[in-house]
Amino acid sequence: MSSQRSARPSVSGSEGGGIAILGAGALGRLWAACLPPAAAGFVPRNPSALSSFRLHYHFQDSSGRQHTVTRPWLTTLADAELLLVTTKAGDTLEALNQIIGRIPESCPIVLFQNGLGSQQAVAARWPARPVLAASTTEAANRPEPDQVVHAARGHTWIGALTEPATGLVPNIIRQLSPSGLDVRGEDRILERLWGKLAINAGINPFTALLDCPNGEILESPLFLDSIQALCEELANLIAAEGLPPHSPRELRDDIERVARNTASNTSSMRGDVQNGRATEIDFINGYVANRSRELGLSAPVNQMLTERVKQLVPHPSH
Numbered sequence: 001m002s003s004q005r006s007a008r009p010s011v012s013g014s015e016g017g018g019i020a021i022l023g024a025g026a027l028g029r030l031w032a033a034c035l036p037p038a039a040a041g042f043v044p045r046n047p048s049a050l051s052s053f054r055l056h057y058h059f060q061d062s063s064g065r066q067h068t069v070t071r072p073w074l075t076t077l078a079d080a081e082l083l084l085v086t087t088k089a090g091d092t093l094e095a096l097n098q099i100i101g102r103i104p105e106s107c108p109i110v111l112f113q114n115g116l117g118s119q120q121a122v123a124a125r126w127p128a129r130p131v132l133a134a135s136t137t138e139a140a141n142r143p144e145p146d147q148v149v150h151a152a153r154g155h156t157w158i159g160a161l162t163e164p165a166t167g168l169v170p171n172i173i174r175q176l177s178p179s180g181l182d183v184r185g186e187d188r189i190l191e192r193l194w195g196k197l198a199i200n201a202g203i204n205p206f207t208a209l210l211d212c213p214n215g216e217i218l219e220s221p222l223f224l225d226s227i228q229a230l231c232e233e234l235a236n237l238i239a240a241e242g243l244p245p246h247s248p249r250e251l252r253d254d255i256e257r258v259a260r261n262t263a264s265n266t267s268s269m270r271g272d273v274q275n276g277r278a279t280e281i282d283f284i285n286g287y288v289a290n291r292s293r294e295l296g297l298s299a300p301v302n303q304m305l306t307e308r309v310k311q312l313v314p315h316p317s318h
């Protein structure tokens with residue numbers, strides 16, 4: 001963990017080399033806090049609106065130690081060597097579109113979004129760029145706007161999405177290794193993302209609708225009445241996608257295990273609802289419902305959860 005002030009103050013205005021982070025939410029701030037101060041900075045989506053050259057926040061590491069973190073807003077990206085995109089799924093395409101012209105063609109773009117749909121959209125939009133996806137179990141949250149908590153250590157898997165990204169993973173792991181976070185290569189990143197989506201689909205909407213921590217969904221009538229059908233819908237879609245099959249029972253066991261292991265957590269979706277922000281439901285249960293429809297399957301439980309979660313925040317802020 002590195003929490004000192006940047007040793008290269010000029011990085012704020014005139015340099016952009018190293019690792020650029022697009023998305024200053026909990027996950028982006030976790031990466032920035034863990035990487036060496038001179039290695040990483042944040043990408044402003046609207047540089048002319050910046051009121052300061054630096055972003056300051058408090059960071060509680062996974063051992064409970066407190067750090068003050070100061071990282072630059074990068075006003076040039078011409079030398080960026082790696083871009084970590086930690087925006088919410090629904091903001092990603094637009095955020096990247098705003099800045100992609102400023103980063104070198106060769107700069108790898110690593111997408112950290114939850115769910116599915118946004119990653120494929122980015123890869124389809126910029127097939128000649130080196131685009132990769134990451135799936136992470138690092139748990140970070142932001143109880144106050146200027147405070148980030150690394151709630152639990154996890155793993156991060158990275159794999160190529162576009163052809164120009166092939167073979168880049170070992171170097172990206174080297175670039176990220178000073179963070180001390182556990183990063184691994186993954187040849188089957190879509191399967192990995194599907195595994196996480198299934199867990200999020202079986203936990204997040206229930207926590208948002210019931211306004212409860214993850215563990216409490218397990219005894220709720222809403223969960224108990226819908227989880228079997230939800231897992232059947234997931235299993236049918238996973239098979240129809242040609243991915244290695246999972247039985248509804250296996251999926252349910254995975255969902256319940258994660259809900260128990262993270263029993264006191266506020267899920268990202270409950271957190272979004274509590275803060276009046278747009279949720280990622282369209283990229284989780286909404287993605288399942290839409291893909292099922294496209295492939296001639298029906299997914300009424302995922303559709304119902306999508307509609308009900310959307311009603312929780314009818315006019316979201318972003």
Ligand code: KPL
Pocket residue numbers: 114199200203204214258262265266267268269
């Ligand atoms: O990934 C999560 C999330 O909140 O989005 C889980 C696994 C549900 C942990 O809270």
